[in-house]
Amino acid sequence: MREPEKFMVQSTDKVDLTRQLAEFVARTSFDDLPTEVVEQSKLFILDTLGCALGGRIQAKEEVSWVTGFAAAQKAGGYSTVFGEAGKTSAVTAALTNGAMAHTIDFDDTHMPSISHLGSSLVATTFALGEELQSSGKEIIEAFVLGFDVAGRIGRCTMPTHYKFWHPTATFGGIGAAAAAAKLLKLDAVGIEMTMGLAADAAGGLRYGVENGDFSKSLHPAMAAMKAVLFAQLVKGGATGPLGILEYPSGFFNAFSEEPNPEPLLDRLGEYYEVSIGGLKSLPTIQCSHTAVTKTLDLVAANGLQTEDIAEVSIVQSETMPGQGMNYAPKSPLAARLSTPFAVSLGLKDGAVTLERFSDETLADPDISDLMPRIKIEASMELAEKYPNTVAALVDVKTRDGRVFSGEQIYAKGDPNNRMTPEEIAAKFRTLATGALGIERTDRVSADILALEAAEDLREVTKSLGAA
Numbered sequence: 001m002r003e004p005e006k007f008m009v010q011s012t013d014k015v016d017l018t019r020q021l022a023e024f025v026a027r028t029s030f031d032d033l034p035t036e037v038v039e040q041s042k043l044f045i046l047d048t049l050g051c052a053l054g055g056r057i058q059a060k061e062e063v064s065w066v067t068g069f070a071a072a073q074k075a076g077g078y079s080t081v082f083g084e085a086g087k088t089s090a091v092t093a094a095l096t097n098g099a100m101a102h103t104i105d106f107d108d109t110h111m112p113s114i115s116h117l118g119s120s121l122v123a124t125t126f127a128l129g130e131e132l133q134s135s136g137k138e139i140i141e142a143f144v145l146g147f148d149v150a151g152r153i154g155r156c157t158m159p160t161h162y163k164f165w166h167p168t169a170t171f172g173g174i175g176a177a178a179a180a181a182k183l184l185k186l187d188a189v190g191i192e193m194t195m196g197l198a199a200d201a202a203g204g205l206r207y208g209v210e211n212g213d214f215s216k217s218l219h220p221a222m223a224a225m226k227a228v229l230f231a232q233l234v235k236g237g238a239t240g241p242l243g244i245l246e247y248p249s250g251f252f253n254a255f256s257e258e259p260n261p262e263p264l265l266d267r268l269g270e271y272y273e274v275s276i277g278g279l280k281s282l283p284t285i286q287c288s289h290t291a292v293t294k295t296l297d298l299v300a301a302n303g304l305q306t307e308d309i310a311e312v313s314i315v316q317s318e319t320m321p322g323q324g325m326n327y328a329p330k331s332p333l334a335a336r337l338s339t340p341f342a343v344s345l346g347l348k349d350g351a352v353t354l355e356r357f358s359d360e361t362l363a364d365p366d367i368s369d370l371m372p373r374i375k376i377e378a379s380m381e382l383a384e385k386y387p388n389t390v391a392a393l394v395d396v397k398t399r400d401g402r403v404f405s406g407e408q409i410y411a412k413g414d415p416n417n418r419m420t421p422e423e424i425a426a427k428f429r430t431l432a433t434g435a436l437g438i439e440r441t442d443r444v445s446a447d448i449l450a451l452e453a454a455e456d457l458r459e460v461t462k463s464l465g466a467a
Contacts, residue, residue, distance in 0.1 A: 026182075046428050077093070095222070096221070098220040116168045117146075121146045130458055199250070210322065210326070212333040279418075281411065289411035293411065298406050313377075315379050389416070
């Protein structure tokens with residue numbers, strides 16, 4: 001049982017953790033960012049846009065719910081809903097694009113916080129940036145700093161935060177609020193108040209992660225929407241909480257059983273959390289990637305067929321008990337969040353591709369036959385040996401008694417096994433072409449990869465609407 005006083009952050013007036021973080025956001029500019037951080041952030045933005053546009057094709061029903069809502073608001077404004085004609089308010093665009101970017105679960109992962117931060121940050125910065133006519137440098141600046149805020153708060157509250165909360169919603173909301181406040185050029189107190197309002201309104205349970213329902217897609221949507229709303233309120237004179245992270249009944253103590261505030265300000269400006277983030281090479285839950293990759297490697301290297309396989313035994317780093325172990329997914333999103341389904345699909349097809357996550361594939365008897373043969377054991381020892389990744393040890397056992405074994409420590413796309421810029425651009429092209437067509441897809445890609453040169457974000461987003 002938790003000892004109430006043992007882990008609680010004991011706040012005093014001298015601590016001012018939230019204030020110091022807000023001051024860092026306020027004083028840091030594009031010119032302070034290392035070149036590699038700028039380049040990394042542009043690739044993350046490009047990837048997130050691809051996920052949103054890919055969602056329009058591969059998650060049409062879910063996307064229609066939010067685009068229909070946006071249209072029904074009849075809100076005037078200057079902000080683009082990706083793939084839609086016309087403009088809407090920044091709040092509405094942030095909500096819609098944030099959901100769209102997370103519908104196919106193909107967006108970035110920051111493993112120290114187990115969160116997908118690009119979806120809320122791109123939705124926030126693009127919606128508000130269009131309204132403000134922000135420059136490309138200002139978008140990058142806000143994106144990087146929002147990512148830093150979210151990642152650092154995540155480091156302070158994980159892993160116990162993940163027992164109940166979806167970090168994409170909680171940490172993402174505070175990071176997006178910092179990004180929105182930065183774009184609105186609020187001072188340090190205004191940034192702290194905006195972050196305070198976001199922390200006060202934080203929510204988003206792990207139910208959606210475990211069951212694959214639409215609430216998961218709404219988490220970055222609500223994070224982005226509230227970020228724009230809170231920043232605009234503070235810009236207009238509203239006040240918000242100060243010192244919310246370290247306050248005795250504040251975010252750290254409320255959202256973690258064992259909060260550790262040390263990482264919050266550690267080496268501020270010396271490294272940036274976006275550099276620790278990874279991109280997905282597979283359209284599935286992050287914890288499945290190493291297992292899928294090594295299983296397919298072993299099968300291909302040894303010339304095995306599905307009928308040869310008696311069992312695939314997977315030992316992988318534990319993130320949370322039961323994570324990814326859904327053996328009866330009921331929807332395409334739930335299937336993407338299921339390691340047994342992803343491995344089985346890979347065994348049948350020889351690859352795991354986005355378009356195969358469909359109701360038809362869910363009903364495939366071959367995959368239903370394979371899934372019980374996928375045995376998964378979570379290992380805290382692996383998690384401790386290889387932090388901030390989901391390592392996998394895989395044994396493929398055949399019906400005639402042979403065993404083929406291997407390990408995959410870092411997934412393709414992990415910071416220790418990065419996708420190349422060319423691979424990321426190719427992923428974007430694959431995801432976006434169905435919504436934009438080849439010509440506009442290539443134009444958007446070129447614009448994002450040169451984003452710092454844009455004087456007005458609207459120059460970039462004119463290619464992101466409907467044809």
